[in-house]
Every structure is written in C-alpha cells, then in structure tokens.
Amino acid sequence: MLVLRSKAAKMTAYILVCISPLLSLAQMQSVSLQSLIDSATHHLPVLDQKRALVKSADAQVDNVRHNFLPSAVVADELTLGTDNGVPGSYWSFGIIPSTSSGIRSSNDYQPAFGNIAILYGQYNLINFGLKNAKVEQAKMYADVNNADLEKEIYLLKWQIAKLYFDLKKNTFQLEVDAQNVKRNEEIYKVIQAVTRSGIKAGADSSMALAELSKTRINYNQTLGQVFQLQQQLSYLTGIPQYNLSVDTTAKSDYNQSVQAILLQSDSAQNPLTDYYEKQKKVYDATEVLVKKSYMPKVLLSASTWARGSGIDYSGNFKTDPSYGLGYQRVNYMAGLTLSYDLFNGVHKRDELAVSKYNAQAIDYALQQQRLALQNANAQANDAINTANKNLQEIPVQIKSSGDTYNQKRAQYKAGIINLIDLTNASYVLYRSQTDYVRTLNDWMLANLDKAAATGNLDQFIQSIK
Incomplete structure (x- = not known):
C-alpha cells in the first residue's frame, strides 16, 4: 500500500511538472500577429541599416541637383x-610659377x-538634358533603396507569420499532448483498479506505465519546440521570450476571417517584384544618362x-x-x-553596351521572381484545396475516435477487451486530434503563402486577430 501511494505521489508530482509550463503559457497575455510584426519592424538593426541607405539615396538626389549650380x-x-622670363612655350606641370613680361638679357x-x-x-x-538625366537616375537609385527596404520588411512579415502559426500549432499540440498524458493517467488508474480486483494480470500495469511514459516524452518534445519558436520570435521582435504566448481558444474563426479576404492573383504590387522593377528603371535611366553625358x-x-x-x-x-x-x-x-571630345562616340557605345546587358540581366531576374511567385501561388492553391477537404473529414474522425475510446474504456473496465485494444483506441483519438492540429496549420500556412505570393500579405495579416 505504501508503494502504491509513493507511485501515485511521484506521478502527481510529474504531472504538475509537465502541466506547469502549459499553465504558465496560458497565464501569459497573448500577443497578436500584428503586434509581433510591429515590434520586429522597429527592432531589427538590419531594417535601420536599410532606412539609413534610403535617406542617403534621397540626399544624393539633392547633391546631384546642386552639382549643376x-x-x-x-x-x-x-x-x-x-x-626673369624667356620666349617659348611649354607644358605646365602645375609646379612652375608663371612669369610674365620679364624678358631681358641678364638675370636679375x-x-x-x-x-x-x-x-x-x-x-x-x-547641358542638353544632362542635369535632368542625372537627377532622374539619382531618383531611381533612391526608389531602389526604398524598394529594398520594403522587400526586407515584406520577407520579415512573411517569416514572422510562419513562426506565429508554427507557435500556434505547437501550442495546440501541447494541449493535445497534455490531454493525452491525462488520458493515459486515467488508463493507468483504471488498470491498477482492475488489476487489484483480479480481473486483469499485473503485466497490463507495466505496459500502461510504459505508454504513459511515452506520452510524457511527446509532451516534453512539443514543449521544447514551443520554447524554441518563442526564442526565435524574441530574436526577431525584441519581445522577451516569457511574454510570447498565442491565443489558442479560437480554432474555428480563421476560416471566416480569411475567406472574407478577396485574394488577388495579380502580383504587380508585390514588393518582391517591385524591387526588381525599380532596378530595371535604374538601368533605363542610366542609358539615358550615358547618351546625355557625351553631348557637347x-x-x-x-x-x-x-x-x-x-x-x-x-x-x-x-x-x-x-x-x-x-x-x-x-x-x-x-x-x-x-x-566636344572627338572620341565620345566610342566611349558612348561602350557604356551603352554595359547598361544594355545590365538591364537585360535585371529583366531576367524580374521574370524569374514572377515565375517563382506564380509557382508559389499554384502550390498554395493545391495545399488549400487539400486542407479544405481534410478539415471536412477531421470532425467526423475526432467524434468517431472519441466515441470509440469511451466505449473501449468501459469495455476494458468490464474485462471484455484487453489492454492493446484500449491503447489502440487511445492512440487513434490522439492521432485524430494531432491530424486536426496539423491540417489546420497546413491550411493557415497555405493561405499565408498565397497571400504573400499575390502581394496581399498585409491584408491577410490584418485579418488574423
């Protein structure tokens, strides 16, 4: 009897150790996706670096204008x-002082x-339009720096959104794992009662304890993943890790909020393509500048x-x-x-060739980026369709597996079935819950990728409360 009490005390203490991180997560004030992004855009030094380059490029526009004063x-x-001077001409070396008028027979x-x-x-x-060409090129460089900043922010938003949904998924999974631990604790208690009554052999108790230990390991692994995601978000946002918690109460509200977004298929305003389009305009402006630079x-x-x-x-x-x-x-x-330099034609031809091939290279890069976004959009659509079908089936799976587990639990207590049947039913319920968490996350990530590929990332993020 003392041994059983000792084991019960140890298991109770272990459950408290396992559940306490989950309780601490629940006690945290939940952070929204928008607040994470707002923090990140004002925290990372790389964005401040990009902003400084934008200001430098804007200042260069004024500098170019003032060069024509x-x-x-x-x-x-x-x-x-x-x-003392003598008649004759010479090339000036820049260090010979000028002597004028002093031509005499003797040195004085x-x-x-x-x-x-x-x-x-x-x-x-x-200047035959040279000033305007230089100013226009400087403006295009300023636009490129600004587009580079916007691209960096866009990619950061995408990254944080993925981490946010991964954190939400693992927090969901942590709840599922905690329920699985609790369920196996109940199974273990039932087995102990049945064993003491002589209905089942004592071996069932050992098997149940091994299964319980396995569920605890799964819980610990998921908890570790939650902490790692929190640390990564803390690095990007500057928010302390212990203040990063996500709301897991509204699991079914996302469908309506995301479906309310009219996702565009046009990626013309996507910062990921806009960056290359701005670079292309730089080379177009450079070509005009080259032509103007070799005018008289x-x-x-x-x-x-x-x-x-x-x-x-x-x-x-x-x-x-x-x-x-x-x-x-x-x-x-x-x-x-x-x-007018008589060799300007040669220099002009050479520089125009350089500008032409640079423009071609950036145009190919733009085409590649558009192709990649089209592919990402197509893959996201396929993933959304698959997830939608699975989300329709999973409620049936969860209800059926839950009913089956309750039946098997009652049958085991009555001595009708063996432990393997009961643990299999428990595993099917756990797998159904895990499938729901994974499928919901797949659906959210697919919609996120679609929004990012079509240039609607900000609109998507604003819909996530």
Whole structure:
C-alpha cells in the first residue's frame, strides 16, 4: 500500500511538472500577429541599416541637383619673387610659377612684390538634358533603396507569420499532448483498479506505465519546440521570450476571417517584384544618362581681376612694398566655350553596351521572381484545396475516435477487451486530434503563402486577430 501511494505521489508530482509550463503559457497575455510584426519592424538593426541607405539615396538626389549650380571662385594672392622670363612655350606641370613680361638679357635676382585678386565664375549654360538625366537616375537609385527596404520588411512579415502559426500549432499540440498524458493517467488508474480486483494480470500495469511514459516524452518534445519558436520570435521582435504566448481558444474563426479576404492573383504590387522593377528603371535611366553625358558642352565663363606689381613700366624694381601690394590695373573678361571630345562616340557605345546587358540581366531576374511567385501561388492553391477537404473529414474522425475510446474504456473496465485494444483506441483519438492540429496549420500556412505570393500579405495579416 505504501508503494502504491509513493507511485501515485511521484506521478502527481510529474504531472504538475509537465502541466506547469502549459499553465504558465496560458497565464501569459497573448500577443497578436500584428503586434509581433510591429515590434520586429522597429527592432531589427538590419531594417535601420536599410532606412539609413534610403535617406542617403534621397540626399544624393539633392547633391546631384546642386552639382549643376554655377561655380564662383574668389582669390587674392600676394607674391614676392624674381622676374626673369624667356620666349617659348611649354607644358605646365602645375609646379612652375608663371612669369610674365620679364624678358631681358641678364638675370636679375632682385625680388619684387606682386599682388593679384580674381573673381571667376563658370556655368554650364547648355547641358542638353544632362542635369535632368542625372537627377532622374539619382531618383531611381533612391526608389531602389526604398524598394529594398520594403522587400526586407515584406520577407520579415512573411517569416514572422510562419513562426506565429508554427507557435500556434505547437501550442495546440501541447494541449493535445497534455490531454493525452491525462488520458493515459486515467488508463493507468483504471488498470491498477482492475488489476487489484483480479480481473486483469499485473503485466497490463507495466505496459500502461510504459505508454504513459511515452506520452510524457511527446509532451516534453512539443514543449521544447514551443520554447524554441518563442526564442526565435524574441530574436526577431525584441519581445522577451516569457511574454510570447498565442491565443489558442479560437480554432474555428480563421476560416471566416480569411475567406472574407478577396485574394488577388495579380502580383504587380508585390514588393518582391517591385524591387526588381525599380532596378530595371535604374538601368533605363542610366542609358539615358550615358547618351546625355557625351553631348557637347557649352560653358559660360566670366572673370574680373586686379593686378599690382613692384616692377614699374620701365623695368625698374621698387623696394617699397606699397608699389607691389596695391592694385594698379583692373580687367574683366567673359566668354562662351564649346567643347566636344572627338572620341565620345566610342566611349558612348561602350557604356551603352554595359547598361544594355545590365538591364537585360535585371529583366531576367524580374521574370524569374514572377515565375517563382506564380509557382508559389499554384502550390498554395493545391495545399488549400487539400486542407479544405481534410478539415471536412477531421470532425467526423475526432467524434468517431472519441466515441470509440469511451466505449473501449468501459469495455476494458468490464474485462471484455484487453489492454492493446484500449491503447489502440487511445492512440487513434490522439492521432485524430494531432491530424486536426496539423491540417489546420497546413491550411493557415497555405493561405499565408498565397497571400504573400499575390502581394496581399498585409491584408491577410490584418485579418488574423
């Protein structure tokens, strides 16, 4: 008798250990799918990185516009040097100072002060559409960065939704496993009572205990999967793991909420394809820019300058600095400059070829993405049809298996059947409940994949309460 009480105490303690995580999950405040997504979109650093790139691309648009502002340079230069020059021309190396007018037969090492001030401005008067082409290309790059951010968020929403439904499935399964443990506990108690009465042999008690242990193992494995999914969601959303619990009370409301969505078959607005379409527009804009970049350039230039020198008009060097530091002459000049590189045709052809093949490559990538989404949509439709058929059959399966178990349980207590028949009935009921959980999850995931493939992911998520 003491042994039986000891075993009962151990089993009671084990049940409390198994059920306590489930109770703690039930006590948590349930989180919705939308709240998980909202947290994730403000938590992950990779999204902040994408947002910073979007801002950088927007700033580049202003930078391109400002590159076409007129240039205006003001400078004033004071000098002290000699004035010995010779006739002749040379290529300037950028380090040889300019010496003008000082052509004489002898070298004169006497220095003199000099002063020059200049105001110079230049404006690209006619750019043949180059400015607009550069600005348009910068805008297209900004659109690509924004589309990349939207694509990253879209994939994140898809991933979180899958994890959410997997967590819901495993939480459902945890309830089923807990019921299975409780059911096998009851079977074990019945067997003990029947064994003590002498109706059944003691071997049945050992077999029932082994089956009970197996159900506990299944429960522990499912509980571990729940914790792993919670940890993964915690990583993506920043919500502590112990605050992540899903509502499992409304198992039949999803059908109506999802069927209320008019899922489109058009994926034109899908962020997964929009990203490639924006990239294609970049290469289209680049092709226009290449054509405009090799047009002639018409520049308007204007300058005024003042000059002072310590060498007078007779070639005499003045030692007084005031002769060289003041301004003695003022000049101005304006002009139009037309420039064109005779080899522009070659460079233009080469760059257009590069742009053309880049555009072709991204167009193939766009076609591949559309094909993949069409395939995902077709597979989702097949999965939805299969799950719908199974969901119609499962209620019959669960009711029949439940009735069968209750009958077998009563028959075993009466000594009409053996333990194998009873455990088989219990297993069929457990399998029916598990099939319901799996099929419901398959149905939700298939609808999720269909919504994501057709660009209706946000609408789908909003329908999940």
